[in-house]
Amino acid sequence: MSTLQPAATPESVSDEVIAPRTKVKKPKKSAAGDAAGALNSRWASFVAVVIAVLWTTPTVGLLVTSFRSQIDINKSGWWNAFANPGAFTLDNYRQALEPGSSASFTQYFINTIVITVPAVLLPIFLASLAAYAFAWMPFPGRNVLFVAVFALQIVPLQIALIPLLDIYTNKLGFGASYWSVWISHTIFALPLATFLIHNFMRELPGELMEAARVDGAGHVTIFFKILLPLLTPAIAAFGIFQFLWVWNDLLVSLIFLGGTPEVAPVTVRVAELAGTRGSAWYLLSAGAFISMIVPVIVFLALQRFFVRGLLAGGLKG
Amino acid sequence: MALKSTRRSAKVLAALATVSLGLAACGGSDDGGSTDAGKDSGATKIDCAPYKTFGDLKGKTVTVYTTIVAPEDGPHIASYKPFEDCTGVKIKYEGSREMEAQISVRVKGGNAPDIAYLPQPGLLKTLVATGKVIPAPPETEANVDKNMPDWKTYGTVDGKFYAAPLGANVKSYVWYSPTAFKDKGYEVPKTWDDLLKLTDKIATDNPDAKPWCAGIESGDATGWPATDWVEDVMLRTAGPEVYDKWVAHEIPFNDPAVATALAEVGKILKNPKYVNGGQGDVKTIASTSFQDAGLPILDGSCYMHRQASFYSANFPKGTKVAEDGDVWAFYLPAKDESTKPVLGAGEVTAAFRDAPEVKAFQTYLSSTEWATERAKTCGTGGCLTANINVDPELLKNPIDNLSAKTLTDKSATFRFDGSDLMPGAVGAGTFWKGMVNWITGQDDKATLDYIENSWPKS
Numbered sequence: 001m002s003t004l005q006p007a008a009t010p011e012s013v014s015d016e017v018i019a020p021r022t023k024v025k026k027p028k029k030s031a032a033g034d035a036a037g038a039l040n041s042r043w044a045s046f047v048a049v050v051i052a053v054l055w056t057t058p059t060v061g062l063l064v065t066s067f068r069s070q071i072d073i074n075k076s077g078w079w080n081a082f083a084n085p086g087a088f089t090l091d092n093y094r095q096a097l098e099p100g101s102s103a104s105f106t107q108y109f110i111n112t113i114v115i116t117v118p119a120v121l122l123p124i125f126l127a128s129l130a131a132y133a134f135a136w137m138p139f140p141g142r143n144v145l146f147v148a149v150f151a152l153q154i155v156p157l158q159i160a161l162i163p164l165l166d167i168y169t170n171k172l173g174f175g176a177s178y179w180s181v182w183i184s185h186t187i188f189a190l191p192l193a194t195f196l197i198h199n200f201m202r203e204l205p206g207e208l209m210e211a212a213r214v215d216g217a218g219h220v221t222i223f224f225k226i227l228l229p230l231l232t233p234a235i236a237a238f239g240i241f242q243f244l245w246v247w248n249d250l251l252v253s254l255i256f257l258g259g260t261p262e263v264a265p266v267t268v269r270v271a272e273l274a275g276t277r278g279s280a281w282y283l284l285s286a287g288a289f290i291s292m293i294v295p296v297i298v299f300l301a302l303q304r305f306f307v308r309g310l311l312a313g314g315l316k317g
Numbered sequence: 318m319a320l321k322s323t324r325r326s327a328k329v330l331a332a333l334a335t336v337s338l339g340l341a342a343c344g345g346s347d348d349g350g351s352t353d354a355g356k357d358s359g360a361t362k363i364d365c366a367p368y369k370t371f372g373d374l375k376g377k378t379v380t381v382y383t384t385i386v387a388p389e390d391g392p393h394i395a396s397y398k399p400f401e402d403c404t405g406v407k408i409k410y411e412g413s414r415e416m417e418a419q420i421s422v423r424v425k426g427g428n429a430p431d432i433a434y435l436p437q438p439g440l441l442k443t444l445v446a447t448g449k450v451i452p453a454p455p456e457t458e459a460n461v462d463k464n465m466p467d468w469k470t471y472g473t474v475d476g477k478f479y480a481a482p483l484g485a486n487v488k489s490y491v492w493y494s495p496t497a498f499k500d501k502g503y504e505v506p507k508t509w510d511d512l513l514k515l516t517d518k519i520a521t522d523n524p525d526a527k528p529w530c531a532g533i534e535s536g537d538a539t540g541w542p543a544t545d546w547v548e549d550v551m552l553r554t555a556g557p558e559v560y561d562k563w564v565a566h567e568i569p570f571n572d573p574a575v576a577t578a579l580a581e582v583g584k585i586l587k588n589p590k591y592v593n594g595g596q597g598d599v600k601t602i603a604s605t606s607f608q609d610a611g612l613p614i615l616d617g618s619c620y621m622h623r624q625a626s627f628y629s630a631n632f633p634k635g636t637k638v639a640e641d642g643d644v645w646a647f648y649l650p651a652k653d654e655s656t657k658p659v660l661g662a663g664e665v666t667a668a669f670r671d672a673p674e675v676k677a678f679q680t681y682l683s684s685t686e687w688a689t690e691r692a693k694t695c696g697t698g699g700c701l702t703a704n705i706n707v708d709p710e711l712l713k714n715p716i717d718n719l720s721a722k723t724l725t726d727k728s729a730t731f732r733f734d735g736s737d738l739m740p741g742a743v744g745a746g747t748f749w750k751g752m753v754n755w756i757t758g759q760d761d762k763a764t765l766d767y768i769e770n771s772w773p774k775s
Contacts, residue, residue, distance in 0.1 A: 070633050070634075161422060165422065165427065165428055166425075166426050168426075168428075169426060169427040175428055255422055255426075260411045268413070271413075272387060272413065272414055276385050276414070276699075277608070277630060278606075278608050279608055279630045279631045
């Protein structure tokens with residue numbers, strides 16, 4: 001066995017028992033071909049458009065609602081708004097952006113960015129290192145360990161909240177701080193990140209690394225000089241995924257960071273927009289769109305990678 | 318390819334940075350537009366002597382965790398000013414609408430705030446069971462004995478006094494439109510029978526409107542407005558003593574007394590002739606949010622809406638809430654005029670850190686100085702406190718003023734919202750759920766049996 005033989009994924013372990021790899025690969029390829037053919041038909045396009053419209057309608061409704069006054073929202077559905085375009089107002093946005101009793105929206109945006117950037121970069125870095133080990137470094141128990149890491153994906157993060165908080169406050173002593181949120185988000189993201197990047201990494205030709213080996217490169221050089229640049233699509237895909245998750249997260253930051261204006265992210269502000277007894281609910285649609293701007297831009301900018309990266313785990317060849 | 322991607326991600330980052338900066342600028346330019354109520358008013362000087370006994374507290378910080386968020390938090394923060402000036406303690410305020418769920422997590426995780434405003438005495442009981450709640454100092458207890466003797470029991474668990482009551486609200490109100498009543502010649506009813514008669518009269522006079530409107534949808538807490546209905550009527554049909562037994566489960570939930578009260582509520586809420594103004598049939602009560610439920614009063618499709626004093630915040634801006642305004646509230650009448658049961662609720666302040674500055678702040682919050690300051694710095698209303706020694710005239714908001722008078726009325730018998738005192742499984746669980754099922758068609762007996770069976774056995 002060479003050092004550079006790809007690690008068996010859980011799926012191929014069972015495959016190998018039943019049949020040799022080559023035999024499995026062939027029908028898969030044609031299945032993908034069939035699927036591609038079917039998806040190109042006019043009917044499929046039509047269905048896709050219908051689904052897209054159905055899927056987008058509520059968002060459009062929300063957008064229209066965000067420009068209507070409280071009384072109008074109460075009186076009639078958003079589709080009636082077009083009958084009287086003069087009634088559109090920016091008041092909801094003005095009120096939503098108005099500084100609360102102690103902080104403006106800017107503060108919350110900065111907090112969110114401070115939370116998000118490390119909470120995206122940390123898991124990417126750790127997961128790609130782990131993925132490299134799982135994919136290209138044979139060591140005893142590798143498959144079991146990999147399955148175990150992936151299995152952690154099934155554990156709901158909610159059950160870890162109290163024990164984690166206890167560890168942060170009583171054992172590590174940094175209680176409610178950015179560290180708690182960064183580390184928590186990293187912990188919760190690692191299983192999926194490792195799995196995604198590992199699957200992508202395994203598809204890279206082993207000859208590349210073998211050649212590097214021959215030229216005298218060690219694991220570290222191979223990882224940083226050869227693999228990391230090639231991993232861009234997978235990293236970008238996971239990056240968007242994690243970015244959207246952290247940006248939209250309310251629970252984790254509420255628990256590990258608290259809701260004081262100095263540290264709370266935008267989601268906390270939006271959740272609180274409606275007021276103590278929910279009487280200002282009509283501001284929520286505007287608040288949602290304000291907090292949506294950045295993720296939409298990030299998604300549009302990186303979406304090509306997103307699609308490619310997602311396919312990396314699924315269709316082979 | 319690698320080079321290209323790097324450049325692209327650099328571009329993306331640049332775009333990101335620009336956007337966030339742009340937003341930052343937008344948010345920033347809004348500053349100064351609004352001033353918080355109370356922030357401008359110079360802090361009142363209070364007598365600092367009571368807090369000297371706690372030693373030198375300069376530079377200490379006390380964290381407060383509440384359910385009260387912007388814009389209502391501003392006046393609260395302003396009301397701490399005299400204490401901060403006196404002692405040099407800094408109060409760090411944090412409000413969250415998810416506080417009721419969060420507080421348990423934080424306490425168990427060892428990250429509790431110094432002081433929490435608990436909106437339900439039932440929650441205090443749960444938290445005391447964790448062993449993390451610190452009993453109130455004697456100074457606070459003395460204040461409570463003096464300023465809110467009737468409420469002391471809500472901060473007491475197993476004979477030990479933990480939490481001083483704080484804010485209060487009155488739930489026994491019926492919202493109505495004074496103008497509509499005047500135009501039609503309706504009188505504010507003085508007894509329960511009058512109320513039923515008026516209801517019937519409105520229904521006959523106005524075929525295209527309904528006398529009552531109601532809504533019990535409230536997210537996770539859907540059903541609570543209906544439990545308030547039952548409690549309020551229970552106080553009227555069975556009286557406060559039976560009510561106490563019912564809340565303490567000394568009589569079963571499906572006791573005939575409760576059945577009578579529920580049937581009485583059903584006379585209004587389950588009569589398609591009487592509900593649901595502006596919304597539709599009886600079942601729409603379950604799907605109408607409590608925030609929207611009373612609004613049809615404004616356009617005349619509904620005449621009466623039973624809801625607490627804090628409902629005034631739900632009327633759209635520009636609505637005049639006053640005796641001679643667009644909407645006003647009358648006391649939900651009792652059997653006859655000789656009794657005056659009042660249903661209400663409020664917060665209690667639990668402490669989680671054993672320190673002099675926390676104790677001093679607890680004492681301040683239970684003092685008349687604080688309650689007076691709260692009334693003075695009050696912004697949009699909702700500044701009623703459990704303190705009976707505050708001059709009601711200080712409360713400028715009409716509904717607060719009315720509530721203060723209702724609470725301090727000599728003939729009034731106050732009772733705390735029963736569902737807040739019952740065990741969480743019932744008071745914040747099956748009682749809510751049972752009422753939703755009841756509204757959507759389940760009969761009285763099945764509903765009461767269901768709730769009775771869910772009462773924790775221990």
